[in-house]
Structure formats: structure tokens, C-alpha cells
Amino acid sequence: MRSFPEIQNQSYDLIVIGGGINGAGIARDAALRGLKTILIEKGDFASGTTSCPSRLIHGGLRYLEYFEFNLVRESLREREILLHTAPHLVRPLQLSVPIYSDNSRPYRLIQTGMILYDLLSFDKSVPNHRMLSFAEVRQLFRALNPKALKGAAQYYDAQVVYAERLCLENILSAQDAGATVLNYVQVTDLRQSQGHISDIICKDQLTGEEFKISAGEQTVVANTAGPWVDHVLKSSDQPIRKKRLIGGTKGSHIIVPAFPGAPDTALYVEAASDNRPFFIIPWLDRYLIGTTDIPFTGDLDRVKAEDQEIEYLITETNRTIPTACLTLESVLYTYSGVRPLPSTDEKSPAGITRKHILHDHASEGVANLISLIGGKLTTYRQVGEEYVDAAYRKLGRAVPSCHTRKKALPGAIDQTDSARAEVVAQYQSRVPLAVIDYLFSLYGAKASEVLALTEQFSDLGESIVPHQLDIKAQVVYAVDSELAHTLVDICCRRTLIAMQGNYGFDALSAITETLVKHCGWSQERSDLQLAAYRTHIQTHYQPDYALAAAQA
Numbered sequence: 001m002r003s004f005p006e007i008q009n010q011s012y013d014l015i016v017i018g019g020g021i022n023g024a025g026i027a028r029d030a031a032l033r034g035l036k037t038i039l040i041e042k043g044d045f046a047s048g049t050t051s052c053p054s055r056l057i058h059g060g061l062r063y064l065e066y067f068e069f070n071l072v073r074e075s076l077r078e079r080e081i082l083l084h085t086a087p088h089l090v091r092p093l094q095l096s097v098p099i100y101s102d103n104s105r106p107y108r109l110i111q112t113g114m115i116l117y118d119l120l121s122f123d124k125s126v127p128n129h130r131m132l133s134f135a136e137v138r139q140l141f142r143a144l145n146p147k148a149l150k151g152a153a154q155y156y157d158a159q160v161v162y163a164e165r166l167c168l169e170n171i172l173s174a175q176d177a178g179a180t181v182l183n184y185v186q187v188t189d190l191r192q193s194q195g196h197i198s199d200i201i202c203k204d205q206l207t208g209e210e211f212k213i214s215a216g217e218q219t220v221v222a223n224t225a226g227p228w229v230d231h232v233l234k235s236s237d238q239p240i241r242k243k244r245l246i247g248g249t250k251g252s253h254i255i256v257p258a259f260p261g262a263p264d265t266a267l268y269v270e271a272a273s274d275n276r277p278f279f280i281i282p283w284l285d286r287y288l289i290g291t292t293d294i295p296f297t298g299d300l301d302r303v304k305a306e307d308q309e310i311e312y313l314i315t316e317t318n319r320t321i322p323t324a325c326l327t328l329e330s331v332l333y334t335y336s337g338v339r340p341l342p343s344t345d346e347k348s349p350a351g352i353t354r355k356h357i358l359h360d361h362a363s364e365g366v367a368n369l370i371s372l373i374g375g376k377l378t379t380y381r382q383v384g385e386e387y388v389d390a391a392y393r394k395l396g397r398a399v400p401s402c403h404t405r406k407k408a409l410p411g412a413i414d415q416t417d418s419a420r421a422e423v424v425a426q427y428q429s430r431v432p433l434a435v436i437d438y439l440f441s442l443y444g445a446k447a448s449e450v451l452a453l454t455e456q457f458s459d460l461g462e463s464i465v466p467h468q469l470d471i472k473a474q475v476v477y478a479v480d481s482e483l484a485h486t487l488v489d490i491c492c493r494r495t496l497i498a499m500q501g502n503y504g505f506d507a508l509s510a511i512t513e514t515l516v517k518h519c520g521w522s523q524e525r526s527d528l529q530l531a532a533y534r535t536h537i538q539t540h541y542q543p544d545y546a547l548a549a550a551q552a
């Protein structure tokens with residue numbers, strides 16, 4: 001895979017720049033339809049915006065306010081497809097919208113929205129909405145602030161607990177279908193010749209090695225760099241466009257432990273201070289609360305929740321559930337990302353469309369380049385389908401039919417699958433049942449491959465940290481089978497160890513010991529990686545006030 005001289009000698013039909021969910025979905029679709037594809041990602045797969053969402057696979061109830069009916073319908077259709085093609089990762093989630101008499105959205109408006117949402121998801125497998133009276137909401141959510149409470153709406157969307165793994169499974173599926181997928185390779189230069197991108201200069205971020213990928217008339221170049229789309233365009237030797245395509249907005253979440261009055265299911269609440277809806281979502285036995293929506297022009301590689309955003313989310317949660325009594329100290333960590341939205345004159349970030357746009361640069365004199373603007377986690381498959389159709393048309397070839405509506409992701413398995421029972425029977429004597437169940441929730445059908453490692457080396461069946469379910473085999477699996485190169489890859493994107501306790505610090509010594517023993521890591525590499533891991537946590541997850549307190 002990482003043989004750059006070999007890559008230099010190849011010609012590709014499609015070169016995808018950016019390995020977030022959209023690049024991954026395009027590469028998978030393209031490889032499955034027979035395009036010779038290479039995907040290049042400057043960091044790790046899903047290390048950009050894809051690792052910072054609210055983790056909902058949703059129709060976008062809110063978009064109804066902006067009359068974006070097509071977007072809502074498309075998202076609801078994609079939600080249903082993902083519930084079937086990735087049942088191990090995407091699960092139905094019940095949400096409740098408490099309605100207060102002083103909300104900007106009155107009861108009748110919410111009810112109308114709910115009816116529309118049901119109509120637009122006529123082919124869904126989850127239940128329709130229901131409206132709750134004051135008495136019913138009080139019974140179900142005793143801790144909700146009762147002042148001015150009128151009732152609630154209850155409906156279903158879906159949750160992807162491990163969004164990072166949804167992206168990874170698309171990457172691995174693309175690779176299985178013949179695509180070359182490279183993480184830690186940055187595109188540094190787009191070279192043009194005769195109205196085409198002719199060469200793409202890349203730099204391996206692990207070794208510093210530079211190499212070139214040839215493009216040309218018979219190659220389509222997909223700029224799916226998310227919020228970095230304009231940076232990629234600027235790296236061209238000849239200017240491609242003056243105006244920005246992306247007008248990114250930053251969104252932050254806080255993660256807090258279960259608090260007094262914490263709901264069993266998700267809440268979607270209108271914030272009193274600015275009428276924006278925000279989520280309080282059960283996630284990994286904790287609560288994911290967000291998000292904010294703020295225009296962002298800063299350093300895309302150092303995006304972090306500001307103290308003000310954290311205070312906003314705490315205040316609004318306490319207002320909704322007074323027993324929560326959250327304080328800054330309650331916040332375990334935060335994460336933030338930048339939505340790759342189109343650059344517009346729209347003043348309100350919430351009003352910027354969430355529709356995706358394929359921007360063909362042919363009109364600007366570059367015939368083989370298409371940039372993606374926008375594209376939610378929910379709709380990545382549809383983006384892939386549209387993009388690959390467009391690529392075939394650009395290449396002047398007949399467009400073959402797309403497979404991803406039906407083709408399951410590599411780990412797809414449901415709770416009742418008999419293969420699951422066989423795996424349980426095979427490994428139950430070696431590994432506790434709770435661990436096997438947990439591995440299924442993370443890897444789906446691929447849990448059997450993780451467990452198979454414990455047959456080869458019994459120590460790999462041991463837990464990484466005594467009170468958590470992750471086992472050492474996952475570390476080896478991440479490196480051997482899931483293209484992980486760093487401790488951050490292993491703890492933040494192959495597993496979510498970093499999000500489970502003390503930023504994953506408790507787990508690091510067992511992980512590095514496993515890497516030294518089973519993956520050929522040197523002690524020196526481990527030490528360097530440990531330092532890089534701590535920096536990553538401080539840069540992205542640890543709130544500034546907590547950092548200052550820790551350093552005092």
C-alpha cells in the first residue's frame with residue numbers, strides 16, 4: 001500500500017483528496033463500480049470534521065424551517081439505507097422535544113413539523129412521532145424544568161455512536177474493492193497543464209518522502225478536503241479561483257457524566273438565550289451536549305471549544321434540567337469541528353444551507369477537478385453516488401449502476417445473526433461475554449477477527465484497563481488490519497478509549513507494551529508517540545480552563 005515508487009508508475013481514474021466520511025464514501029462507491037481509485041488523507045482517516053459530529057444520522061428536523069424539503073427527504077432516505085447497510089453502527093434513537101410556552105417555536109408548529117417529517121420518511125422502519133401532553137412529559141421526564149412546559153414531541157432518528165468507524169469501514173471496503181487508501185499523506189501541490197490537473201505532489205507525513213501521482217485527461221480529481229477545500233485549491237501552481245468555496249462554521253460539544261435528572265433518551269431543546277435547538281444525547285454511558293454554530297476562519301488543525309461555548313451549553317442544560325447543576329468541573333472533555341458549509345452572504349450560521357454541492361471547476365478552466373462543498377455524515381453515501389456518476393460522465397464512459405444502496409458495510413451484522421451466536425460459543429470460555437458483546441458493538445461481524453487474535457496470543461484477551469471492556473487484541477488489530485499508525489489513531493478513531501476515562505491516559509502503558517511486544521514498535525517510538533498523544537489531547541479535547549488548572 002505505501003509503496004510510493006509503485007504508485008508513481010500507476011495511472012488512476014479517480015484521485016480522492018481527503019479521507020473524511022465523504023472522501024471515503026466516494027472512494028468506496030468508485031472502487032465498487034470499477035474505477036481505479038486512490039485516496040490520500042493528510043492525517044488519519046476521519047481525523048477532520050468527521051470525528052466531531054453530534055453522531056446523529058438524521059433527517060434534519062430543523063431544516064424544515066428553511067423549507068429544505070428535498071434535503072430532509074434525501075437525509076431520511078439515507079437514514080433508512082444506513083439502518084440496513086450498517087446495522088452494527090447505526091441504530092434508531094428516540095428524541096424528545098420539550099415545548100415551552102415561551103419557545104419561539106409554538107406547539108402547533110412543532111406538531112406540523114413532526115407530521116411533515118413523518119410524511120417525508122414514509123418508507124421508514126422506525127415509528128412515527130407522537131405528541132405528549134404536559135402530564136405525559138412530566139411522567140417521562142420528571143427532571144425537566146416544568147415552568148411554562150406545555151408538552152413535547154417524540155420522534156425517531158438514528159445514532160452512530162462510532163462515527164469514526166463508519167468512515168473507516170468505508171475506507172476498508174474501498175480497499176477491499178481495489179482502491180489504494182493512504183493516510184498520513186498530504187497533497188502539497190496541484191500541478192496544472194493544458195486545462196487539467198496533471199500531477200499531484202504528495203508528502204508522506206510519517207517519513208517526509210515526497211512523490212507524485214499522475215493525473216491528466218483520463219483522471220478525475222476529487223477535492224473532498226472538507227473545510228480545507230480552499231487550502232487544497234490554493235496549493236495549485238496556477239490559480240483556480242479567487243473566491244472561497246467554503247464558509248465553515250465551528251460547532252462544539254461538551255461531554256459530561258450522567259447527572260441528576262439526566263434523561264434516558266435524547267432531548268432536542270430550544271436554547272432560551274438564542275432560540276437555537278441543541279441536543280442532550282446519551283453517548284458511551286455519558287452525555288454528549290451540543291452544539292454551537294459560529295463562523296470560523298482560524299487554524300483548521302487546532303479547533304477547540306472556547307470557554308464561552310462551554311458555558312453556553314452548561315447554562316442551557318441547567319435551565320432545561322435544573323437538577324443537573326452542571327459546572328465547568330463537570331465537563332470531562334469537549335470536541336469541536338468545522339462544518340464545510342458553502343461560503344455565502346447569509347448572516348445567520350443556522351440559515352446556511354446544509355445541502356451538498358459538487359463544484360465542477362471546468363467553468364474555471366480546470367476540466368478534471370470537482371470539489372465537494374458541504375455533505376453531512378448522514379448523506380455521505382448519496383454524495384458518493386452522485387460524485388461517481390459525475391466522474392464517469394467526465395471520463396466519457398457509460399455510468400454503471402451504483403451498489404451502495406444495498407451493499408452492506410464490512411462489519412454489518414444484526415443482533416439475531418446466527419454467526420454472532422457461533423462467535424460467542426467459540427470465545428466465551430476465553431473472553432467474558434460482556435467483552436464479546438462490546439466488540440460486536442464496535443466491529444460488528446469483524447469482532448470475530450479481533451477475537452481470533454486471542455487464540456494466537458492469550459495475553460491479547462486481557463483487558464487494557466481493568467474497569468473497561470477494551471482488550472489488547474484491539475490494539476494489534478488496529479495496526480495490522482485497520483491502517484492505524486499512531487497512538488491517537490488507536491485510542492481516538494479505531495477504538496474510543498480516549499473518550500472513556502481520563503482521556504485514555506490510564507490505558508497508555510498497556511497499549512504501548514502491547515505495541516512493543518506484538519507490533520514491533522521500539523521503545524523510542526512509544527515514547528515519541530506518548531508525547532504526541534498528550535499534545536493531541538491538550539490541543540483538541542482538554543478545555544483551556546482545565547489545562548490551566550492542571551498546569552497550576
Ligand SMILES: Cc1cc2nc3c(=O)[nH]c(=O)nc-3n(C[C@H](O)[C@H](O)[C@H](O)COP(=O)(O)OP(=O)(O)OC[C@H]3O[C@@H](n4cnc5c(N)ncnc54)[C@H](O)[C@@H]3O)c2cc1C
Nearest residue numbers: 018020021022042048049050053054056187226251377378
Ligand atoms: C459540530 C458538528 C456537528 C455535526 N453533527 C452532525 C450530525 O449529527 N449528523 C450529520 O449527518 N452530520 C453532522 N455534522 C456534519 C458532518 O460531520 C460533516 O459535514 C462531515 O463529517 C464532513 O465530512 P468531510 O469528509 O466532507 O470532511 P472532513 O471529515 O473534514 O474530511 C476532510 C479530510 O481532508 C483532509 N485533508 C485536508 N487537506 C488535505 C490535503 N492537502 N491532503 C490530503 N488530505 C487533506 C483532512 O485531514 C480531513 O480528514 C456535524 C458537523 C459538526 C462540525
